[in-house]
Amino acid sequence: MSFMRLLGSAASVLALTAGVAWAEMPVLRAAVQESGTVNWELTTIKDNGFDTAHGFELQVQGMAGGPAAQVAFQGGEADVIVSDWLWVARQRSEGKDFVFVPYSRAVGALMVPEGSAATSLADLKGQKIGIAGGPLDKSWIILRAYAQQEYGMDLAAETEQVFGAPPLIFKTGVSGELGGAINFWHFLAKMEAAGMKPLVTVDDAAMALGLDPQTPLLGYVFKGEMLRDHPELVQGMAQASRDAKDLLSTSDEAWEAIRPIMNAQSDAQFDKLKEGFRAGIPAPGPVDEVAAGKMLKLMADLGGADLVGTATELPEGLFVQPGS
Incomplete structure (x- = not known):
């Protein structure tokens, strides 16, 4: 058998072996x-x-x-x-x-518009809070517990919640139509890039509640x-x-x-x-x-x-x- 034919045969065997190995990969x-x-x-x-x-x-x-x-x-x-x-x-x-x-x-924060005078959740009393995840959003629940512990504030009763899809909360938050906004983390990143600022992070709220933000x-x-x-x-x-x-x-x-x-x-x-x-x-x-x-x-x-x-x-x- 010539060298070229031998080389071709070897290549065929290698290709077949590789094909079998690939086929067997789960x-x-x-x-x-x-x-x-x-x-x-x-x-x-x-x-x-x-x-x-x-x-x-x-x-x-x-x-x-x-x-x-x-x-x-x-x-x-x-x-x-x-x-x-x-x-x-x-x-x-x-x-x-x-x-x-x-x-x-990754969880996020409650963001407020650029120029907002709010320095704590207590300052959002009577204002609208936009929430992308619905009333059972985990960040919203942690922030409700935090507001109750730190300020004796029922955040759900003392603010008006506006629930909507993440792009809508992003748009209304950046435009200043909301006192604060909770969104999925990647939309929060875009909101911060647009000038909004975190009022309180979910990590900080979790730590204050005795939870581990590393979970x-x-x-x-x-x-x-x-x-x-x-x-x-x-x-x-x-x-x-x-x-x-x-x-x-x-x-x-x-x-x-x-x-x-x-x-x-x-x-x-x-x-x-x-x-x-x-x-x-x-x-x-x-x-x-x-x-x-x-x-x-x-x-x-x-x-x-x-x-x-x-x-x-x-x-x-x-x-x-x-x-x-």
């Missing part, structure tokens, strides 16, 4: 909101090969929103979604074996059967997520690569979004379950069954440790 299907900020991390994972480096191929399915992703997940059309651990606690309390791997602790709120949600049957996939996703976070926390070039999907309308917005994401990266290591239990109790006391269902105590096995 696929992890992630269903996430198409415009959600988690796509910044997932794109970084894919573009840098952090998924295949940890033994799986990540496939991202864009969904209309969080509820649609939850339906796909519960119906077996997706292997992993992103949600808050309070939702996972509620599901576990109702008998569903879901587990949580931390992704982000990650958002995470990757898996079914318990995957953790039991394929722990390497859950751990691989956790490690790929950490690799992406490590890169995004140090590399400005990595941010330039994902800028086209960030919907940043200016350099100021881009810088604030990058800053907000980095600030929300949870520290590696186990979640403080005692602190999480305190937060769950607060949410149950103020949000009731509409928010947490029957989960009044932290369900055992909620957090995946290690990986958190």
